[in-house]
Amino acid sequence: MAEILVLAEHTGDDVKKVTLELITLARRFGEPSVVWTGPGAEQAQARCAEYGAAKIYVAADAALDEFVVAPAAALLAQLVAEKSPALVLLAGNAQGKEVAGRLAVKLDSGVLTDAVDLTPGEAGPVAEQSIFGGATIVHSRVTRGTPIVAMRPNAVAPEPSPGAAELSQVSLASEVTGAQVTNRVVAERGERPDLTEASIVVSGGRGTGGAEGFQIIETLADSLNAAVGASRAVTDAGWYPHQFQVGQTGKTVSPQLYMAIGISGAIQHRAGMQTSKTIIAVNKDPEAPIFELADFGVVGDLFKVVPQLLEEIGKRK
């Protein structure tokens, strides 16, 4: 059975959900082998096994932590040469896509990013991508080399299926350097889930009226154990930090539920959330384009609708 390499994303020994999604997806094509960089693999072994990883290649080289992207790409290229996998899967976040890009150059292989689905085809895996702000659906495939695909988080649901998750140590065959990471600063987001991985995202827009008004978005998000997102109008005005911007020049999210509160839904915003499974919109303008996407919409003042919603959620808990 073909081997499929999956580059794990993790915080210490905590495997990110997107990795479990990738392992699940890899099973459609062969036997998943997780590539784990840095510490934590032993503790994460059970979790990877639960979702069907056959193997875990663990690399502890300091360079993987110390230098930007290049060592991870070098490690993957080395494993591709040794194991001849049928496919390499990565998370389609900014860093995952960069690793995918460097790997593609190293292997002279085609790379596809931001896939929302991946299915076996006669001539190799076929990726589905949602482009131009979600207006067009494209199916594409790699025609040269080992297919490298970066998947949008939340593209598939993780499904358990037992695997051996046999650990084996690997290391970089040669020295790799590059740009050096000298410090890591983590922004405060409390206990909230990661924006791109969250099952529920609550986003606020211009309608919140300011940083103070935006707090209601955080409160609603917390009541649903959701991540907070913001439209560009909000981050441009400095009402909420830029890293939470959803849209064309910000993050792309694909949660089970997306709540757009006080967001009109210009194409640039839709580009970041159109593949969400269920969309709820609250906006005072009945003509707002967000209502074209909404499964459920309320035309009204968010400062009346949301407090009432919070009260209802409280009652139902």
Add this chain to the structure above:
Amino acid sequence: MNIVVLVKQVPDTWAERKLNPDGTLDRASVDGLINELDEYAIEEGLQIAEAQRAAGGEAEVTILTMGPEKAAESIRKALSMGADKAVHLLDDGLAGSDALSTSYALAQVLTQTGFDLVICGSESTDARMGVMAAMLAERLDVPQVSLASKVEIDGSAIRIRRVSEDGYFEVESTLPAVVSVVEKINEPRYPSFKGIMAAKKKPVQTLSLADAGIDPALVGLGGAATEVVDHVQRPPRAAGTVVKDEGDGGVKVAEFLAAQKFI
């Protein structure tokens, strides 16, 4: 300091964008403009050059664009913002290039022009792959100093803030290097009247594949390592329910959430 800023002309995101039947981007039927994030790259290049000159050094900003003839409009705008000169890689043989072949073509030109700093936007609004800085760093064998929200040059050292999923990394390397920038790094300037007039006289060098030493077999649709199998317009989402708040809007949302098992 030799600063090269990569500028891509993209279809206006406000227009209805389409693919051609062969899966390539329809660049002809919509207005083209500078990819938004590349404007930040131009501004960053200009600011770095200005700082170098203010410190008594020499600096030159070159715009490098690969694209059809129409892309000359974007080159002109970049020059009117203050860049010194431009290189336009223009050849019918490039049409249909994927990211891998584009990075090869750009790397060939960059090897020819030389550079201390290559700056680009972190992604384009059309393809949105976000791979070009990484691919170029790999091809040119120089440090990748990408996803920068802040850039500092100190002699031959460069330090940036690299945005991460949950904050940022401080990253440093030596020059030459490839930088990509995210929005918010600066406020791109508008071309002044003087800038627009001056841009008309600035040199734009047009290079063909042969001029740049690019193997035609490795670019264009034929050189691409990926292909579009098919593409369709997304069917409009099934019309949802939109209600007017009659004092019970919050309750209605809660009922919807409960029916969908979100609460």
